[in-house]
Amino acid sequence: MRINKQLAESIVLSSPCHCLNVRRAALSVSKFYDKLLVESGLRYVQYSLLRYIELSGTITITELAERMRINRTTLSRNLQPLQHAGLIKIQPGKDSRFREVRLTDKGKNSVVCANTMWEQAQKLMETYLQEELPGFEKVLLKLELLAV
């Protein structure tokens, strides 16, 4: 590997990519939640999906993707191990064009067990952010409004 110095300098001089920075921050927060959830055997993304499915009772894959703001391919990739582990059940919905997903009993237990760990993560985040917490909420709301 040889580093192209000229290009490296031009990148350093340009303003930092906000998109990359937001992604990096999200990655470090996700890793933090992953670590605290480790004993549940779930990764954060999996936990958040299970939890949202639980909240909805039954939900179509399309709607789940929309609500969680992830594309369908990524969602399917994330749902697959959950289905294999017997935590969710995917079947044709009332409208047979759309597949529906719901939790199995095993999935429900899994969420209950992970909930305490998630609460712990939330508390630690609050302690960590302290007086920056309102700023965090405000900035994220602003980003969300950009999309509307």
Added chain:
Amino acid sequence: MGVFLGLAKIVIDNLCGIGIMMHIHHLEEVMQKKRKSAQTSCYCLKIRRATAFVTNHYDKILASCGVTVRQYSVLQNIALSEHCSIRELADMAELDRSTLARNLQPLRSQGLVVDTRQPGTRNCQLELTEAGRQTLAYGKQLWAEAQQEFIKKMGPEGITALENVLETLEAL
């Protein structure tokens, strides 16, 4: 008379208050419908969603050069470190190898990136093709445009607040 005016004022204030509350409630409802995403108190989900919004903003503008913002940064990293292996690239991009592979694959099939390793050697040596360099150059203009527009939308105070928050989160 004074008492009457006082009462009237209280009634009007309350009515206005209710009006404003209803207005806010209505706005929230409209927003909720538009963004079609779930309400959450989870900090992790919030930042992950924010990432989706920001990525979407950059992707939309970069679309005319045919790559996503993730793929654009992969192209840039390859240009930056000629003949790099997948592992080196993953380290640079702070991506796990399977995520990187998923982003790299379309770049290779579009003929923007090639592997120039000698037959019989193990690590691949990734390089941009001429088409890859052109895409990167065009992408650079579009990226700058996306960045400018993002800064404009957020405003100088918004950007400073964002940078501060991100810095704190990265140190988590």
